[in-house]
Amino acid sequence: MLRSLREALPKGRSVPSFAGATFANSVGMGIYYPFSLLFFQSVLDTSLTGIGAALTVSALLALPLLPYVGRLIDRFGPRQVLLVSTTVRAAAFAGYLLVDSLGPFVVLSVLVALTMRTEQAATPALAKVLAEREEGDAAGRWMALSRALFNAGFGVGALAAGFVASASPEVLRGVGAGNAVCIAVAALLYATLPALRPAAPVAGAAARERARPWRSGPFCRVVAAGAGLWIIAVSIETALPVHLVRGVGAPAWTASVLFTLNTVLLAVFQVPLAHRVERVRPAVLVGAGALLHIALPGALAAAGHLAPTARTVALVAAMAVYTVGELVASQALLTLLTALAPQERRGAYLAFNQLFIGLANALTPLLVTSTLDRGADLLWWLLSGCALAVAVLMTGALRAAAAERTPPGDGAGELRSARPEPTATT
Incomplete structure (x- = not known):
């Protein structure tokens, strides 16, 4: 090992x-x-x-x-x-x-x-x-x-x-x-x-076009997928303790156990799992990881109808599945974001992505509090729908990339091929 x-x-x-x-x-x-x-x-x-x-x-x-x-x-x-x-x-x-x-x-x-x-x-x-x-x-x-x-x-x-x-x-x-x-x-x-010396800027009309991240359809799809998964993560982090303690009546340590499990799995398995799946298309990993995200909102929706022991087992299992989804999707998103960004404009593209992550981070607490006031089930349905939308978005991106014959370095092709190149150790 x-x-x-x-x-x-x-x-x-x-x-x-x-x-x-x-x-x-x-x-x-x-x-x-x-x-x-x-x-x-x-x-x-x-x-x-x-x-x-x-x-x-x-x-x-x-x-x-x-x-x-x-x-x-x-x-x-x-x-x-x-x-x-x-x-x-x-x-x-x-x-x-x-x-x-x-x-x-x-x-x-x-x-x-x-x-x-x-x-x-x-x-x-x-x-x-x-x-x-x-x-x-x-x-x-x-x-x-x-x-x-x-x-x-x-x-x-x-x-x-x-x-x-x-x-x-x-x-x-x-x-x-x-x-x-x-x-x-x-x-x-x-x-x-x-x-390290930054990449030399490229001149011409094509370079000016590449300087605008919002003009790159493939990159915007990945940005939207990342913002969707970020909304899910922040919502879970914010709403889970409130729902379990006040809505379900579970002991407070349940939330601590779930978050500890999430943190340990992320720390221990991020590098080995990334190594194992590095030959898989990143867009496929994002879509699959998004679907795995649905496990936890589903378990939280059912938590109030389960006996204490069954509830704890279901939540622990769902958190493990959710974390696997987080592991594969987050890694693949970073791979796509850096691969789709032109080398000389990588900073502008990644900052554009952070603009939407920051917006999601600022507004998600409002989404959580307003939906919790109307009933937690609405929030879990919304988060499940968000995860499904990300998966559909990545499926559409793969189809678009397969349908287009693009020159090397164009963004659409990267949705299909972007991944770390194998090294001598693989």
């Missing part, structure tokens, strides 16, 4: 720094996210409603800036942009400790939201560039490693913060400082990576 895992891992001199930066960053986020509202309340001494409104406004204000972020990635390279964004985000989290009113808090929160979206756009671009430079390609392995380490680090950070907060609630103000330190470590590790 260890040999199989070693074969699945990416190779190259930059792997330790890339992996270490991802892990340090995710540990900081794990420290921060579970206690963020409590941390902000301890700093600002204001209502949770006010803090929530400020965070939503900040997230929406950051979105129009993302196209400029994409241009910066294309002009200076993803490594340089990541170095700056992590440094700014570390300073912003440290700055939270000094604010005492909502005005400065919103300014810092805009910076945090913008840099987080920047990192989610630049990290796959960096993985793609490093893979091409050090392995010829195999970008899928680099991105799988990044996702696996993010989930592992997030779990470690959340667990550590939970133990510390349980022992001494007064340390909540240290949440921001701990996150800032972890992000600063990530910035230092990014600084050790080679300064």
